[in-house]
Amino acid sequence: QVQLQESGPGLVRPSQTLSLTCTVSGDSITNGGYYWNWIRLHPEKGLQWIGYRYYSGSAYYDPSFGSRVTISLDTSKNQFSLTLTSVTAADTAVYFCARKAPVTSWFDPWGQGTLVTVSS
Amino acid sequence: QSALTQPASVSGSPGQSISISCTGTTSDVGGYSYVSWYQHHPGKAPKLMIYDVTKRPSGISNRFSGSKSGNTASLTISGLQAVDEADYYCCSYTSSNTNYVFGGGTKVTVL
Numbered sequence: 001q002v003q004l005q006e007s008g009p010g011l012v013r014p015s016q017t018l019s020l021t022c023t024v025s026g027d028s029i030t031n032g033g034y035y036w037n038w039i040r041l042h043p044e045k046g047l048q049w050i051g052y053r054y055y056s057g058s059a060y061y062d063p064s065f066g067s068r069v070t071i072s073l074d075t076s077k078n079q080f081s082l083t084l085t086s087v088t089a090a091d092t093a094v095y096f097c098a099r100k101a102p103v104t105s106w107f108d109p110w111g112q113g114t115l116v117t118v119s120s
Numbered sequence: 121q122s123a124l125t126q127p128a129s130v131s132g133s134p135g136q137s138i139s140i141s142c143t144g145t146t147s148d149v150g151g152y153s154y155v156s157w158y159q160h161h162p163g164k165a166p167k168l169m170i171y172d173v174t175k176r177p178s179g180i181s182n183r184f185s186g187s188k189s190g191n192t193a194s195l196t197i198s199g200l201q202a203v204d205e206a207d208y209y210c211c212s213y214t215s216s217n218t219n220y221v222f223g224g225g226t227k228v229t230v231l
Contacts, residue, residue: 046224105154106171
């Protein structure tokens with residue numbers, strides 16, 4: 001079965017760049033036409049969808065992030081990554097990676113998440 | 121402020137049934153049959169419990185059921201068990217440019 005695991009620094013300074021990686025095991029990220037997503041959990045606000053990268057390369061992001069966000073695929077390592085620039089304390093959250101199958105509206109499976117704190 | 125509104129907490133005794141509501145608008149919950157529910161034990165991966173409003177993935181207990189009326193979707197847990205104690209989040213596709221919106225989460229406590 002497919003499993004996802006997030007990794008990356010737990011502390012990022014304000015105005016710096018947050019970079020996280022999701023390692024996929026159990027299947028290739030280029031198989032099946034899946035969408036590879038990042039979702040975050042704010043302590044008080046709940047979950048927020050950040051965006052996805054399609055297996056073929058196209059991407060779509062929540063417009064509230066503007067040009068700060070990029071999701072990329074590394075097919076050689078079977079990983080996908082999140083880059084979020086110019087972070088502030090409001091970006092402190094648990095970040096999850098998740099897969100979405102084509103022509104579906106749900107996310108499954110998810111990684112267990114990684115806490116990122118933005119603080120000086 | 122989450123796009124979908126859920127109660128912050130719901131509690132029940134073992135064996136009882138509880139329901140969690142998820143209220144949106146005609147642009148999301150009310151406009152599409154694309155509501156999903158996730159169970160989250162902190163520190164673990166969120167788990168898909170219901171998709172397309174009423175459908176259960178393979179392996180999910182039939183104690184979990186979903187429904188929708190107008191702009192409000194609901195997750196019902198029957199025969200409440202201690203293992204059901206977790207946070208639950210609803211999600212809906214939305215016609216806005218956000219694509220997907222979530223609720224703020226509901227903490228289920230088994231008394």
